[in-house]
Amino acid sequence: MSINLNLFETFLVVAQELHFGRAARRLNRSQSPISRQISQLEHELGFELFRRSTQSVALTHAGQVLLKEIAPALEKVHEAVRLARRASQGEVGSLALGINPSIMFGVLPGLLEQFRARHPDITIKMHMRSKFEQLQALRNGSLDVALVRSLSQDAEFCYELLLSEPMVVAMGPKNPLGAKTEIQLSDLKGYGFITYTGQSQMSASDLILAACHQTGFAPRIVQETDDMQSAAAMAALDVGVTLIAASLHKLGLAGLVCRPVVAGNARLTVPLYAAYRRGIPEPPLSKFLEIARQVCRAWSPGSLPG
Secondary structure: OOOOHHHHHHHHHHHHHOOHHHHHHHHOOOHHHHHHHHHHHHHHHOOOOEEEOOOOEEEOHHHHHHHHHHHHHHHHHHHHHHHHHHHHOOOOEEEEEEEOHHHOOOOHHHHHHHHHHHOOOEEEEEEEOOHHHHHHHHHHOOOOEEEEOOOOOOOOEEEEEEEEEEEEEEEOOOOHHHHOOOEEHHHHOOOEEEEEOOOOOOOHHHHHHHHHHHHOOOOEEEEEEOOHHHHHHHHHOOOOEEEEEHHHHHHOOOOOEEEEEEEOOEEOEEEEEEEEEOOOOOHHHHHHHHHHHHHHHHOOOOOOOO
């Protein structure tokens, strides 16, 4: 038997009113079609739902049982349709977001705050991973979007530039460059560099090394780490110098000195990309990208040290 929800909804109103005229007014319809629908439902079910007389309408025992069960069932159907409609509009669901620690002190807190305020019924599940691990997770579908600092050669991903964040030179308290309010990249020639590549090719550190070569010197690498935070910690211990995103000066590492860095007249920056699989994004991802663009356009790392 096929189920016609309209018939059951008409039955519900008539069963509640026990009067075809009142049911017709409530449904904003004439009485005759309602009577025909009830007769059609009884025919399809194979039993009577109402006892009718010229003076009254009463539910049969079968009608009473159906009324008890059908009201919550119809409510669940309407709720399911409502949720499905909201899901189609990107208002409910979940989003698996890949991040790396270098953005924890930057744009991420404000982005998450805005997203949760505007889409409280979309659950964000965050996964802190290296860029290599994020791209692997995107590939196998366990991540919907990843926030990364550099591009890869994977043609299966879309990369959208969200932000170019200013960089700073991170160094220890004994470094004489700490006396400067702004450092030219060329000033770092001869200093030992701390790099961070992890498993990624290419990485944000590769972008920095390329900028050094364009400036006219090859950095002398004295330490390699997995990420910006570790490089900053090593710099605070006077192991060498490194370049990090400006927001990471908020790490508050003891001894860490940070100064703005430029190459000629141009401030050095590090990008932040949203990476996601090619194709039409699901609604929750579209909502996330929309808010990420807005927040990143307005974001500033605040007053730089120095």
